[in-house]
Amino acid sequence: MAMANAYLTSSFTSIRLRPSDFSAVKSFPTTKSHLYLLVSPRIDSTSNKNVMMCASVDGVNSISSSSFSLNSGPETDYVPMPIVLIDQDTDPDATIVQLSFGDRLGALPDTMKALKDLGLDVLKGTVTTENSVTQTKFFITRLSTGRKVEDPDVLEMIRLTIINNLLKYHPESSERLAMGEAFGVKPPEKKIDVEIATHIHVKENGPRRSLLSVETADRPGLLEIIKIMSDINVTVESAEIDTEGLVAKDRFHVNYRGAALNSSLSQVLVNCLRYYLRRPETDEESY
Structure with missing residues (x-):
């Protein structure tokens, strides 16, 4: 032998x-x-x-x-599910960005550098392992103000920057990410139908605010929905922006002039968001 x-x-x-x-x-x-x-x-x-x-x-x-x-x-x-979660609720002073990709993540110094290049300050980072899944959290603020990130354009830049780093340093993730269609070494086997995948719900979350849930096929420019809400005078109090592979699952606490949305305004909001999400995907240069 x-x-x-x-x-x-x-x-x-x-x-x-x-x-x-x-x-x-x-x-x-x-x-x-x-x-x-x-x-x-x-x-x-x-x-x-x-x-x-x-x-x-x-x-x-x-x-x-x-x-x-x-x-x-x-x-x-087996390629695990890449997850990028932007949490605006948990910490009152910082935006939390959580990244997991099974047990394949390392120290992520390149991701930290990329965030700093966006004008952000990484206050601290934590790494935990649960059921063989490594989860890395970054607590970040705007370098210029020392406060959490509120601008939807910057939130979208954070999300896309982290996804781009995943594609660069973990090229196998491309087959599990919507962005892999254009920039990955191996595109996803299936492309999600936006019409079928999109679910939008508004429900009361107390007398002064409502909870908006949006689930749809991931693509660049999704956080434009925050601007759409602003255009109809809906205020976003907090947000949880979750990208799970090919799907985006976002939750927003919203109000209208300090009160929960009534049924009419909720329907207007749903219609506006659904119309936007049905549009052709944003040009590739927005990546």
Whole structure:
């Protein structure tokens, strides 16, 4: 049995072979109770699968056979959902930007630099891991004022800057992001129908404000809806702007002259936003 350079990481085991041993290098998932070793590598011609042996590390001489298909990649080929969340509610003094891409994110110094290049001050950053998903949060303010970001144009620049960095430093994310259609190495397999994907709801959230929920296919220029609300004298108190892969899910606390929106104004707002979202996508140069 010939085998070279076998090594174990914290999440999976990889077996490296000489070209004479096997034509492809594969990574195999492991658990705490199993260590996968490729013993006598060969191809099963009847099923086009590579046959390997599994030796249990918590039993004695427990050997069983297993196989994986050469036509389908290992579990590590799975591309997680990229999520960019802009939170205007949680902190009264700062805009919180949260970014997650499975467990593939690093320290993100380039993202921090890109935010600073927008005239923003990154007050602090936190990193947490939950269910193998790494979530990075940046607490940011306008460098010129020391206050949270209110301008919808700047909020959109923040969102698109982070997505552009994802596409640049994690090119595999392009197949999961709407922006990957124009700028990614691999566009999404499916493009979401705006008409089908768009859902807009307004409901009361107390006597003095309403909650507006907008879900639609992601694209540049979405935060123009804040300006549309301003044009009909609807005030945006706070916002949560959530980009999940191909879909944007935004929530706004709004009021009209200090009161919740009545049914007539709510319908006007919904109609205006739906009309805007049905329009052809913004020119690519707006990216």
